[in-house]
Amino acid sequence: MMVAKSRGLELSVILLGSGCSELAGELAYHADKVIVVNHPNLAEFNAEAYRKVLVSFIANRIPRLTLIGHTSCGLDLAPALAIELGIPLATDCIDLRLDGRSLIVTRQVYGGKLNIEGVLKEADNYVATIRPVTFKPGEPRTRPGEIISLEYPKDIKLGTRFIGFVEPPPGEVDITDAEVIVSVGRGIKEEKNISIAKKLAEALKGELGCSRPVVDKGWLPKERQVGSSGKTVKPKLYIASGISGSFQHMMGMKNSELIVAVNRDPKAPIFSIADYGVVDDLFMVLPALTKKISNLKGSE
Template sequence: MAEILVLAEHRRGALRDVTYELLAKGREITDSGGLELSTIVLGSGCSGFAGELSNHADRVLVVDHPDLAEFNAEAYSKVLVGVIAERKPRLTLIGHTSCGVDLAPALAIKSGLPLATDCIDLSLDGGGLAVTRQVYGGKMNVEGVLREAEGHIATVRPATFEPGEPRGEPGEVVSLEYPAELELVTRFTGFVEPPPGEVDIADAEIIVGVGRGIKDEKNIPVVRELAEALKGELGCSRPIVDKGWLPKDRQVGSSGKTVKPKLYIASGISGSFQHVMGMKGSDLIVVVNKDSKAPLFGFADYGVVGDLFKVLPALTEKIREFKGSG
């Protein structure tokens, strides 16, 4: 039976959330289209992954080799091109992560298959693939259909779909050979850890996040004062770090920290998926943004459409009053 193939992503011994999100979307598509759901894990000593993944798919394909211990786009594409040529999956799903972005275009070229990137929704459309993508910083969605082809490849934006629950009946685990003739010119040499900072915002219970809406470094105290009044920590979006206004250890997001505070107040942050990936697990999310169409409002428990330079000082004052220190 034809299948949908999900590439399992892992890093430093753990499967990444996006894998379960892709499996949930893959299951939704297979259920409506009479297809099977397979997942493929490329790794070294990865029987643990296979067992875990078998609770989410009809079939787990495993390629186990020391060259695959950590992500290597060259090795992955060389292995996957063979698997796709042989199995001809109707659709191959890959996370739109730094790994997926590195891998998918080369894989599509080598496989001769159409590719849609950064999809936020997708469904089979006859022999084609209907996809939804975002444009203008997430303010508009674009729907399109990829032409009919033997198969399609799509990268899917992380944090878009809810991860699926394990199923009662585990799928089969199938070992595939690592191609003996592979000669790699790239190799994984190691992870580079950022230098330890003063605070680890990953442990903070309250975070006030600041984004490009703050406009100037000299305005950062407006946000810092609210964080201090709440006895919380200051977090930020990446442009704030790129400009050198706050240190890297304050950055929230896919290339920064993943935080899960009880309260996350985002001020002047638009809500790129890279930022959302780092804070969507917060218990309570409050968004302050002057643009009512800012994508981050879609994740907010409470939203304030307004100027942060008016809203934040008023909030700081109220909190100080409430705590009896103002």
């Protein structure tokens, strides 16, 4: 909304789905136009269907800037859309502005420690994906924008179709129920060291969680992964040890009631959302905490 306003551009939202009229009504308070396409083929995300429908509507009048969420669906859709339209793409933007015929984007590098500004080559149109929860929602308009319903294009042929969701096999634990989670990241270094965090979790009657690299290495099962491609948790206490704090990880735990971060690097992004931060070696801090808690319990 801010980008559109600053350039005197119209802000339109394209809503693809099935039975999404109610949402269109809500969105109308945040955009000049809401273009809705309701069709059973769009009920579940299908990158091919979404791309073909979008292209059929915007190919003849490509918007100055097409913004898509940097989600797993957006990551599937945006690059293919940019290629089909033959226009530049910027991904995972946390800020952007139009300057003359250029798009200037801000992205994070080095695990969120640095922000860089990138200037895309001059073009009439761009596609960009925006990191979720980066912008605060704007104030709703006093009068709703226009809602336009469009027919699903009849000539679209699809090679892929949605069959159904595949439920993961029932796991050993459901960490989303845990009141205390002690999570380990790559800083734990070796599989055998996970027992150090496990002892602390047991002392606190909590569960073990982890970042994605720990699952990728096969040290803990996927059901313990916290983050955008793992579980979203909201325990009373979340201890992040040896976890840098990538936005994907933080998306899954930032709403925990109390966050304690243990990391040797004082600049680790996890400290930006921690209530308590310990800048030290987890191999000293975790056993010391376990001992202290066990002693306190022993004296109860």
